[in-house]
Amino acid sequence: MGTKNWNEQFENLRINGARLQKTIEISAKIGGTENNGVQRCSATDEDKEMRDIFAGWVKDCGCELTIDEMGNMFAVRPGKNRDLGAVMTGSHLDTQRPGGRFDGILGVLAGLEVMRSINDAGIQLERDFILVNWTNEEGGWYPPACMGSGVWMGNITKEWAYDRKDRDGKTLFGDELERIGYKGDFPCDHKKWNVEAAYELHIEQGPVLWTEKIQIGAPKGILCLHWYDIWLEGTANQVGPTPMKNRNDALLAFSEMNVVVNKVAHQMGDMVATVGEIQNYPNSRNIIPSKVHFTVDIRSWDDDHAIEAWRLMKKEFEMIAERRGCPIKTEEFWKVEHAPFDKALWDRVVESAEELGFSSRRMVSGAGHDMSEVNKVTRGAMIFVPSIDGRSHVEVEDTPWEDCTRGGDVLLRCILKTASEV
């Protein structure tokens, strides 16, 4: 293989940053919040509205649009030689509740801008170029995350995904996907596609690039992600008449456990561990907490390291539960192994950034992405641009437009290079 079809036209081609900005601003209005964020969870009315617009945009690009059983949207721009594996890019148009205007969205809409720019230049690529909008990457309303790419890859079944309930426990994901008209007929299965390589452009969602003032990040892969649920049982009693020594205070036991989570993550290093969610019952000022549910999120480049961290945490949790007289139940809710990207594509991201004159650094991705799934069945890599102050999954999430354009240009260059390989 070689980039023998590379030429001066490819060398000088750039995306239209102003058009990309305008496209992102149109998207930001759909589910837009008062505080400049977006709330557009998968399988909601806002999701449908955005999908309809996106479908129009890719059709205007001359693409054939395929919607699979999970609602994943594949816009295909045919290449000269359709027997060659395609080059794919994409991310997700759904958000957290609420989330920002760039998370996922930049990857899809910069992919669209790449397609428009290639069209404008009248280039016919050697390979098919596929732009994807993956369904429900966030799991914001229907957990868990990466549902569309997860079914496509084969990690979970579509039936299981359809049966997921919303956070209020009232509706099923499959029913609502059908309701908005995006439960397609095409099999949700990577084996139905011939993909040679895939890229995903994304905001970093962390502080590294912004703090170090670097323009492009090239992650070597995605950290593993281990999610656990923990339930504690205490004894509800009126606080005043119950002496300290007679108590089974589930919230106190939780508090000691959260301190342990933080301690283990610091002591072991090369990992992050977080308690993000807690429910406390009956949650009344003058009643001793009788039930607590909480979550633990552990991420590391090394799966065994993460598993060892959980082993240490669980051991201490059990000692605390015993001492506080608060029986404990733990459950592994979700596990994604660390995902190293393709070395050649990873190098290509760095090389493309350098050729374009952008500063860059190699790094890891702490957040999971659709690429965690896609990378398992094809060669994959990601391109990061800075997040202002490292903020994401919040309404104030932001990335300078110049950085969006730089990311789009690196994506364009990577796609042109890979699509030129024959």
Add this chain to the structure above:
Amino acid sequence: MGTKNWNEQFENLRINGARLQKTIEISAKIGGTENNGVQRCSATDEDKEMRDIFAGWVKDCGCELTIDEMGNMFAVRPGKNRDLGAVMTGSHLDTQRPGGRFDGILGVLAGLEVMRSINDAGIQLERDFILVNWTNEEGGWYPPACMGSGVWMGNITKEWAYDRKDRDGKTLFGDELERIGYKGDFPCDHKKWNVEAAYELHIEQGPVLWTEKIQIGAPKGILCLHWYDIWLEGTANQVGPTPMKNRNDALLAFSEMNVVVNKVAHQMGDMVATVGEIQNYPNSRNIIPSKVHFTVDIRSWDDDHAIEAWRLMKKEFEMIAERRGCPIKTEEFWKVEHAPFDKALWDRVVESAEELGFSSRRMVSGAGHDMSEVNKVTRGAMIFVPSIDGRSHVEVEDTPWEDCTRGGDVLLRCILKTASEV
């Protein structure tokens, strides 16, 4: 003064335990829950239904019923000499959400049973006998607690009480009290009444009597109660890409603070301190907590001791907030000083229990009661009966019927004695 009207009829009079049980069982159906508890918050439809029935019962006893501006219900049974101060008893018919069948309710309905028994025996007392249902002792739907007795005593104004919002922030207490027809015209003011002494029969709500197998408790008074609210500000970020050292995790800061609350309470002794309530935002598994609100409840026999405990806690809270980069705001929400009861009435409770052949012990009340307020403007005392396993403010709250009857008999004897004093 002396009990010169005491006679053999008084000596042998007992309440009708079976009738008391039946009365409590009728009450337990109004707002009754599936799990044998009761949910009947003040100024709700259930509260109205119970009040209507109670009004019928006291009128059947020949009482004159006065409803004051706070909905407090005073059933007066006239004595021979109406210029003498009355003997009063009562508690509350409202519950936690949900709560049990005895908390407060026993005190009102045993008071009713005492009145019925005195009626049955055809006794005319020297003094007026007043039975009270105090409004919103629990603060279960409209915080804070002891609202009716608090206004009556003069601790808070009725206007302030009317303006309290429900826990969802949608309705005002005063509006709803009016809606159910129990915003009366009579001034809510203890100075409008001439009360010589007051008793309140209540379940212990703690484990002491049940554990020690003692039938009657005679508290020397009620612990002080100090309520605080604490708010922490963190920084919401995606957990994966945010290194441990770059975090401002408000839930982790909270957890360390809860450990401090427990530590200070143990180290100082002679007190209880509890975090019962917490709100965590955005409360999402993969986002670093950016905001936490929690409560601290401190109780002790010694007000200065409680204040010193809060000083120590607050100092450590501020150090934690500083270290975690999570700005803190604290507020004193409610404060009730410790309430020592009248020594003569306290002795009378113990003496009456002994005369009736019941085991008894002197103790303190860890929970606040309407008597915390009433005791400030007249001579007061309480009578405790055991709570099974010390459980209360929960649906499984329970007290054996024999203990309810014993409590009612002690109450009857105390009232007869005080009403005989001229």
